[in-house]
Every structure is written in structure tokens, then in C-alpha cells.
Amino acid sequence: MTSTALEPDLPAAARPAPRSLATVLAVVGIPVFMVTLDNLVVTTALPVIKADLGATLTDLQWFVNAYTLSFATLLLTASAIGDRLGRRRIFLAGIVLFTLASAACALATEPWMLIGARAIQGVGAAAVMPLSLTLLSAAVPAGKRSAAIGIWGGISGLGVAVGPVVGGAVVDGLNWQWIFWLNVPIGVLVLPFAARVLGESFGGSRRFDPVGLLLSAVGVLAVVWGVVHGAEDGWTAGPVLGALVGGAVLLAAFLVWESRSPAPMLPLRLFRIRAISAVNATSFTFSVGVFGAVFLLAQFFQVVQGYSPLESGLRTLPWTMAPMVVAPIAGLVVDRVGARVLIATGQALLAVGLAWMALVTTVDVTYGSYVVPFVLAGIGMGLTFAPTASVVMAAAAETDRGVASGTSNTIREVGVAMGVAVLASVFASAGSYESPARYVDGLVPAVWVGAAVVAVGAFVALLIPGPRRTR
Structure with missing residues (x-):
């Protein structure tokens, strides 16, 4: 673990021994998997929660957005607090809060209770996500950093991608409350592990805003x-x-x-760096288009075709499994191929995949019609996660990496909230949950909008500098 001038001198006995890359990835990756999983883990459970709690479409949106908004709002503040008070200390506090809020989600009996608990979950996630990347970047040698970030991106992408599958499996096997109960033992177990493995580090002296x-x-x-x-x-x-x-x-x-x-709180000078401004703009359009579409598509197989939550989640596997394979590979080759090529290609594949889904969607569409566009979308997501993080870490000065990571994650999470809100609004203006036909009437134009937004991101990604000009 590297130190800064602000880090107190620790006696040799107090400094953690050097840890293997696998160990460091485990202690930062498991909490990251939890917080990214909870972005979309509720999507396949939404029809069940809707019936159990008597929720409205607006409530369903807030079950997702309460989490993403508090997450997005506090990412930069959590990064600043971590830089000042200690990154490990705030990272561990985030794990504790996220675990307690997960238990509160499971105990909710009214829509407003679940919305409130989800918002508190987002606060804990805001402390975990950006500091995990900062701690990882500081803990590995520069030569291994891109590979480590690639694996971190794969873990992050995996959490987002398998959310609908995990949610469906848990709801079918137990009940929707166990979506949140599962976080509790994981948080309890990973907390002492992270406290033992990670050393403390500090960033530049920054006042709160x-x-x-x-x-x-x-x-x-x-x-x-x-x-x-x-x-x-x-x-x-x-x-x-x-x-x-x-x-x-x-x-x-x-x-x-x-x-x-x-x-x-948000140093605007970061956006004068072309690599950071371009990749953040691409991350925003990616989140708006993809996560807004996933919010609706994850419910399609239940509401329209009558499948169980687990059956619905399993049908998304061609989409969700691809990032598990592609994201680590993208992290390994990003220095040679260049982030611009990978990200632009990923956005183009996502746009084509979403447009294909919108084109074939009908009430009686066969599942086979979705397999190829799901695979294209999954590859596109895998080509996006790790390279965007690598660009931000490479372009920012070492003292700015914490706030740069927080800024990038903030923009992405705001995109998730805006995507769910905008595409659900498009859905509501053209369709409803009243019947399968009415659901499709709203779903198709919403997914077309998502495809158009991602296509814009593909063109923006071409503005990312080549590998020699990123720094």
C-alpha cells in the first residue's frame, strides 16, 4: 500500500504485510459485488414485490432509484471523507452501513419502508464503490494495475449483470426478502477480512463542500x-x-x-482532461440506455409471458454471462488495443443489441429471437466496464484518483437513475401493466429510446484519446 505525506508513520508491526493480488481483489471485490448486485437485483422481483406490498409503478421506480440516487449523490463526498479521514476506515464503515440497511430492506412491510431502507443502502454503497478502486490502485504495482482494474471491472460488471438472475432465483426458492438477507452474512464475514488485509491510506487534504x-x-x-x-x-x-x-x-x-x-466537491478542472470528459459522457449515455431498458426487460418474461422470477432470470443469462468473460479480457488488452476502440465497439454492440430487442419484441415472441441480441449486449457491457475505469485512473493525477473515481461512479449512477426514470416514463406514456399487450406497447418504444441513447454514446467514445495520449 502506497503512502502519502498525510499518512501517519506506522510502526513496522502495525503495517500490514504485503498481500497477494488475489487477496486484495477478494477484499475489495466482494463488497463491490454486493453493492453493484443491488443496483438491479430487485428487477426480476418487482412483480412479486408489487403484489406483496401493493406497490404502484411509481413505487417500483423508487425501489431502484432510491438506491441509485443516494449512491450517486454521496459518492464524491464519501471519496473526500475517505481521503481526509482514511480510505480504509470509510470503506469499512460503508460495508457496515450497507449490511445494516440490507436487513432493514428485508424487514420492510410497506413501500415507503423499502424505499427508505434502499436509500440508506445507497449511502453505504457510496462509501464502498469509489474507495475500493482507489485502495486497489494503491495496493498493486503499476505494471499490474490495468489487469487488476480489469478484474475489478469484471466483478463490478458481474454484480450488475447477474442481479436479475440472483433476484429471480432467490424469489423462487425463498421469498423476495431474502434478496436483502443474503447481504447480511456476506457483510459480516468480509468486514474483519478487509480490516486485516487492507492498510490505511490518505489522499490530498480536501475540505468538505x-x-x-x-x-x-x-x-x-x-x-x-x-x-x-x-x-x-x-x-x-x-x-x-x-x-x-x-x-x-x-x-x-x-x-x-x-x-x-x-x-x-466536483473539481471541474478534471473535465478539461479530454479522456475523462469523453469517458464520463459515454458512461452516462451507457447507463441511461442500458439500465433503463434492463429495468423493463427484466420484467417482460414475467408480466407478458408468465414465467416465474427464476425462469425469467435464467433467460437473461446470454446477456449476463458475457461480461464475466469479456470484462477481464478487456482489462488485460486495454493497454495494447486502446480504450477508445474497446469502449466505442462495446457501445455500438449494445446499441445494435437493444435495437434488435425492440424490433423483435411482441407478445408471443419466441425466446430464441432474443439470444443473439442478448449476447451482443453482454459483450458490449463487458467491453465497457474495465476500460472506462482504466481511462479514469490513467488520466487523473495520483492525488486526484479518489475524486476522479468518485466522479466517474457518480455520473454512472445518476445515469442509472435517469435511465430508469426516463424509459419508465416513455413506457407509461404508451403502455401499462394492465395486460401483456399493453406492456409490450410501452416496452418497445422505451427500448428504442435506450438504443438511441447508447448509439450517441458510441460516437462520443470516439473522442477518447489513444493510449499514448490518455495521460
């Missing part, structure tokens, strides 16, 4: 709330218009504040 945090959090929340309620309440309704306009004003004020603050 409460004004920036408040402006960004309320601004994003207002915009997402407006989009979620727009299709149901009407886009010209006073509360919806007020939320959208107010959120836009707050986000503009956030950018102005950050440009003038002596200690900004």
Missing part, C-alpha cells in the same frame, strides 16, 4: 422526481414543471458554485 453536496443532491432528486411523475401526472402539471425547472436551476447553480469554490 456541504453547499455543493446540497445543490447537487436536491437538483438531481428534483429532476428525477419530475421525470418519474411526468407521465402519470402530466408534463404540464405544476409540481412536475416546478421540479424539472427547479432541478435545472439548482444544477446550474451547482456548476457555478463548483467553479468558484476553493474546495469543490
